[in-house]
Amino acid sequence: MRLVLVADTFPPLRTSGAVQLRDLSRELVRQGHQLTVLLPAADLDGPWRLDDWEGVRVLRLRAPKTKDIGYVRRTLNEFWMPFAMRRQLRRSPLALERFDGVVWYSPSIFHGPLVKTLKRQSHCPAYLIIRDIFPEWAVDMGLMGRGLPYRVFDAVARYQYSVADVIGVQTPGNLGYFDRWQAQAGRRLQVLPNWLGAPAQRRCPIRIYQTPLVGRKIFVYAGNMGVAQGMDRVMELMVQLQTRTDVGFVFVGRGSDAQRLKAQAHGLGLNNVLFFDEIDPDEIPDLYAQCHVGLVALDPRHRSHNIPGKFLTYMQSGLPVLANVNAGNDLSGLIREHRVGLVCENNDLLALKQMAEELLEQIDADTNVLHRCKALFDQQFAVEATVKQIVAALSAQ
Incomplete structure (x- = not known):
């Protein structure tokens, strides 16, 4: 045509x-x-x-x-x-x-x-x-x-x-x-x-082994950081997990809240998080190869249904997800049905922390999660x- x-x-x-x-x-x-x-x-x-x-x-x-x-x-x-x-x-x-x-x-x-x-x-x-x-x-x-x-x-x-x-x-x-x-x-x-x-093979300039987060299990977020994402709850999660020296967070991207979140993390003295500017989309797969869990965040006030593009990139790379989304979002059922992560729908900080820690245990015990993520991508996206x-x-x- x-x-x-x-x-x-x-x-x-x-x-x-x-x-x-x-x-x-x-x-x-x-x-x-x-x-x-x-x-x-x-x-x-x-x-x-x-x-x-x-x-x-x-x-x-x-x-x-x-x-x-x-x-x-x-x-x-x-x-x-x-x-x-x-x-x-x-x-x-x-x-x-x-x-x-x-x-x-x-x-x-x-x-x-x-x-x-x-x-x-x-x-x-x-x-x-x-x-x-x-x-x-x-x-x-x-x-x-x-x-x-x-x-x-x-x-x-x-x-x-x-x-x-x-x-x-x-x-x-x-x-x-x-x-x-x-x-x-x-x-x-x-x-x-x-x-x-198909995923690209370009080398990412971010090398986590060269950062203070070397050796930690990494939660990664790559994409827009704005009002629609509701990133404040993720910031609070980092505060809750700062005593765990085996866990780190990496944020890559831009958006209306990016600089505010970076300044807030600095003000709180968080040593478990790194912020990077936006990178080429072809470098994302190589970044994810260095990480363990993908983060999805949507403001709980949303009423419509949304499956963010970053969720697809996580699935394509075999990364299970930790999601904090609005109640009833179709994404929640997708994650649960295919067992590709854990999802919080009530925006409760303690519940989100518990899920984060549970997911860290799961990825050590469940060696098939990578294959389920990639299979979901191939089937639907x-x-x-x-x-x-x-x-x-x-x-x-």
């Missing part, structure tokens, strides 16, 4: 979304499809730039900056982004291109107008990949009420849903949110789990199945 993928993140960015779309693009090409990726870019001198990336045509279109700026300015720029992209697309060499299907990735929720134009020009169906349900999760977190800003964002989100022919949500627990959308004829709703491609599911859904439309 001739497909176009619309997103706002892609390599060389290192976000979890960029990694997912990198692996999706590679697999689409490997399975014989022709792929064009459309991306906003605020740093272009001209209206567009066309690159070849591993057999993928990547068209970057000049649009307002939406990253690392103030909230109000970001919101206004995101509203304008799809219209700016559409205008620059019409000035590019691909203005007259036609496709067999449109795929787009949310977040962002603002791509609807551009996708509608692509659908109309090509008379083709569109597949929306939703990884979080915004603005609902922001309300759950107390970041937003249900006033005017919520109603505006909700209208934008519902517009993008109306453009889609197929929507793929990441867990069964999120299907109910789209019952009304699915009720209209011609629409399809399905579970599209998160995915990853390999990118080969993801591509086949998306292509089949578009072909059926």
